Amino acid sequence: MSAFSRVTDALQAHGSRGRGTAWQCVAHEDRSPSLSVTNGNKGVVINCHAGCPTEDVVSTLGLTMADLFDEPLEKHVRPQVVAEYPYVDEHGEVLLTVKRLEPGYDGERKTFRQYRPDGTAGVKGIRRVLYRLPEVIREAQAGGTILVVEGEKDVDNLAAIGAVATCNIGGAGKWADEYTQFLRGAAEVVVISDRDEPGYKHSAAVATSIHRAGIPVRVLEPARGKDVSDHLAADLGFDALVPVDRTAPPKNDSTNSSEPPERRVPPSTGITGMENEGGGASWEPPIPVPTYQLPPFPTDALGAPLAAWVRAQSESLNVSEDLVAFSALGTVSTALGGRRRIHVKDGWEDENVCLYLLGLAGSSARKTPALDAASAALREQTALLREDRRAEVDENDQKIRIAEAEMATAERLAASGKGSPEDARAVLDTLRDLRDKPGLPKTLVGDVTLEALGKLMGENGGRMGLLESEAGFFKACAGLYGNGRADITLVLKAYSGTGHDIERIMRGSTWMPHTALSIALIVQPGVVEQMEKDNPEFKSSGFLNRFLYSLPAPMPPGSFDTPTVPAAVRDDYNQRIGALFQKVWTAENITTVHLTHDARKRFADFYNEIEQRKAENGDLHDLAEWAGKLCGQILRVAACLTLFDDHGATEINEEGMGRALSLAPYLITHARAAFALMSRDGDGGRKLLRDILDRLRDLADTEGTVTLRKVRESFKGRLATGGGNVDAEAVQEAMEQLEDLGWVAEILAPPRKPGQRGARPSPKYDIHPLILNPPSKETP
Template sequence: MRNAYLRVASALEEHGSKGRGTSWQCIAHEDRSPSLSLREGEKGVALKCHAGCATEDVVSALGLTMADLFDEPLENRQRPQVVAEYPYTDEQGEVLFVVRRLEPGYDGDRKTFRQFRPDGTPGTKGIRRVLYRLPQVLAEAAAGGTVLVVEGEKDVDTLAHLHVVATCNVGGAGKWSDNYTASLRGASNVIVIADRDEPGRKHAETVYRSVMAAGIPVQILEAAKGKDVSDHLAAGLDYDALRTPEWHPTNPGTQSASQDADSEDGSGSSGTHSGTPAWEEPVSLDRRALPPFPLDALGPLAPFVNATAESLQVPPDMVAFACLATISTATGGRRKIQVKHGWSESTALYLTALADSSEKKTPALNAACDPLRDIETELIEAARPEVEETRQEIRITERAMEAAEKIAGGGGGKSADREEAKADAEAAREKLLELGENPALPLILVRDITLEALALRMAEQGGRLGSLASEGGLFKIAAGLYGNNGKANTDLLLEAYTGGPYSIERIGRPDRRMPSTFLSLGMIIQPGMVAGLEKKNPEFRQSGFLGRFLYAKPAPTEYDTFDTPEVPFAVADEYAQRIRALVGKVWNTKDVVMMRLSPEARAEFGRFYDAFAQRRKPGGDLHDIADWAGKLRGQLIRIAACITLFEDPQAQEISLDRVQAAISMAPYFISHARAVFDLMGKDREGALRPLRDLLSWLRSRPDPGADFSARDAWQALKGREWAEDMDTMNGVLKDMEQHGWIAYRPMPDSGKPGRKPSSRFDVHPWVASPPVHPTNPTTHP
């Protein structure tokens, strides 16, 4: 007999089990007749209780582990470990049972799930089965929101980090019941996201049919990359990239049950005439529904960003961008990241957020960079005596050389005096070379500055600097929006992003050469500054400068009150102390230290890199912004490094958690970059304004779904800036029809003389009953 059999049989005997060979009494329950089989296999033994006890429960009762069922030495086998726990609660949040995820799983599986009572006892017999995150699901459904149904708890938690309400049933695929569907009543929409395998598709179909039978609007989507929605998001894709699978049981379209009930033909129109159109989903007129900033990805920076945003009543994006720019500046080019052989990244970040006037742009910037400015003031005062002394010595030496040169070059006087003066001039010249140029006081941050002044300030500071500004003067100059005949030399900005060398050539004065450069940019500017930018200066994007920025287009906050919470002292002080530590241990050092990814982080980033690569190729969803997308992967590494150094200035390795957190930010950056590039290139906001005005008027009517005439629209909207005449209104109505929000209703010819009746239009059902976007419950098309 082999090792595993002898090990288990001995344990059975020690615990009083009666039996031999393959039949034994099970010690996990009261077993009067042998019901436990013990059989030898190729690599160990198999245990099975025919009374229904779980194998792991029997093994645990014997004081063994599942690894003990195998013949090979225990130390060579990785034991299952609990990697996550998922509490299932009742409506009030009281824990009913807990699901534990173990990796590696038992019997060679990659993972295993086990259920426990709240006290840790295995098994959940007699306990009510509920949906995961039940309180949140019930609240969302009661509010008429959207609930996503996925297959596993990990996917639910992944979506929760994106502020999306999602759920699943215990046990995974094949375990859905109509009792679960009852908890979804009231939801305006249920979206089932199927796993891309056969069990996942069958499970999704079961959920779909159960929800549909309950009269709840439902549809099925699946990941575009990977097996499940977690894989999909990890690949850098966002919600909009989910797709309707070809195997869908029926075509759910986009129509809700309430729309179906409006009319027998399913048109949803409140009109009673025949010929009602078969509506399809209209093109959204809303500003792009952009995801909120993923605060959780900021790790130790998140508390300060959240508290400051609440205190100032500004979007977290604005504070996060300002803080990231501040942290990047504090690294001062003294760290690089070795991503792989032949690929290294700087810690320089270029960040631009858009915010309208009076949206507290400057307070948000100041909150982030004030600690750095305080440190800068201290450095200036500490360096001032030595700097002033050196400057004075340079002035004295220059005057001494000038006086000596005057005597040495004069025609009178003794020859010996001229020779002595010449020697004095030479000594002064050598001393000036030794002293160098006039030293500058330490400078870490500048606000709005010209490109020429920026180059000089950087040269004075050894080639490194940070610029945080709310007016965007540097951005305007670089874009050629004023001065230089629409042209600007952005070479310094391009080089400083990568850390390359740069030279300043000056007529009449020595050239200034910087062997390496480092610049961090953080700008919060008004949207109008970038609107139509590509039309005004197409070369600005072609230079590659725009592709170096991460963008944010945060939605303004909906509140503006006098009394706001203060940032807790402990939170503000911790942020300030971390910035101080960065300056002391990173900025103030001379050597450039190379950071690396941990092996696990490198493998994770490699998977993301490969999945992301195809999206930039022709046919990929990012091909139209491939110039920007090509730099995103490196920018995520830069963010991971900056947050790592913020947490530990002496860190030389970037962890798996930090890389995963940075990757989780990709959907946010992609969505916001699209919105900003759209604004730069097409000025879409202005083009859609008349259509938005028309949609707002239609929804404001007593019966929003009723048909209307062109004359009705003209009478309601004339006087608007864009509504110049009836021809303009007819053009807007045509555009609105092309976008799918209205449909022209052919009118029969009455045969009577006189003025023809005004054109009439049917109205899309979404005008009266707009659906809620699952990733932004407050946003309607």
């Protein structure tokens, strides 16, 4: 049966009235025929003049898009990675990787995608260099000849015959003058142009840049084919290249034009269950949704005493060493109570020794036990000090009550004329002095409002520690406990240690000349998902940039009979925390810790490195604001580690600085993952990919396909990544990424005829068999 007969029979069976090419549309209430049904070159063209999508009409008829064609539609071939091209710096360290996919998207023969070293798509902020940079630099320094071509494949083919060649990332039109600096010293640079208009324009731009730098340059082109790879494939060598004597390709040169993109079916994978039903193209195993490859915490960097406690406590509680280490660092920072500062150099304001730490872990990660174990010694010391001072504080409270009664009497007598206003003012001065005396000391708070935090800090010399495993603090900062936005000024100031004034109703104001707030929060990742979107002031104020982040991997299932922390290790940790509290926290004055000469040099090298990496082409450019505070945070960590080892230390030596610096790679990688989680997309968009994968099986039709419209509609009014409705553009981008990863494959719609009216059908996708028929968990 022809496709036309198949469609008209279905229309008649559905009760549609019409004949020839005019029929009543079955996708809407249609009293007069508005559906055009005509024969095309290979099949039927359906057009509803009322605007109904063709796929809706076809679906209502109980047909598929393939039924519109006399011959079966060719299966869409999913682009596959056929080559990877690493771009490395001068030392051979990978900066980014370009992947070549064939066939390309949108009918192209090839597509190029760029990825970070950890496999994350997108390279914003990463430094751009020439391909095969180390070889280029060596050849230039030796005064040799360097070839510049348009693509990485051409470079590799030239390298195979012993030539030193390079290209820039992005291909034609993407050359920058900064690339030219790597070619200085070369005896000659030969630019080999592709034989098409973009190629000639690109080679001219490259040659102009090189010429301006005073480097000898000439431009050649292949004698055969479109590019130098075609030239080499024709068994022609370098000597057969010809000078470029035109600015556009010859109009009738068949070797000059690209062949149309081939449509081919990939070979079978040979894996059971990976074939489409109905004998379609075989599927390859899909690529899992990428996750950040986060390094484990470098516990040895803490130094032998603290590392021993972290490992023992981690094993005993079955908690990741990351979370135990963050809990311990938060406790040490709190025990210092802002009574130590770090002098770096003249002109650099002395650094406050306070850490803001944020660990992100699931509900079963034993967050609270880790914090409790780390802070137990500090709580015990605080309780002992409170007991020692209780009698003194109780006596002062009594004096306050007496003074308040005297104040009331003096005011009453002064108002009646029987007493002197001076007597009332004298009692008021006494009352103020009594109220300024500290109450019972407090070092740690948990779920606290910002107003209460300020009050407690004012009563404890401007310092406080906040170690918590619940989200109350973030909720307070977001203003969820009051009306409107919260004022987080105190939290921002207490990071750097600047003074703060608190106005109190009925009690005047409290001036804190110095502030010191230490924070160690270990909360569930969902608390911070899309935080930049929900609380944009957190980013604009620099609040989030003040934190060090940790996203530890989940721990394997634990055992009831975990080992206890050895008594010697436990007692050593408790003694060191106790010494910090007794000798440092209780001190009246702030003292300064200095850097030794060698420590200062190590830190200066690190500072200069971070400045370079923050630059526009550096790998930390996208984290520049956070990285700008990283150097100061490293100083704070170095001070905490040094003073934990020796509470009386007055210097940070090279060894202590080196240990802190060895934490930097961990902190940078985890910060990048945390900011992706807090971004507007949540997890850099990865969670949306997982959300779609979770629902594709339920959304699939009987043929194992799904339309983009149906996926979008499944998110209407729903939250996919922790806050905010998912927009249509985000879903479309996610489907494209899932196609890149091999989970879906778009089914190409038949081409529209010139002048064809009506809305385009929603893109349709085949779904991977592993989603439709997941393997049994019992399968080995």
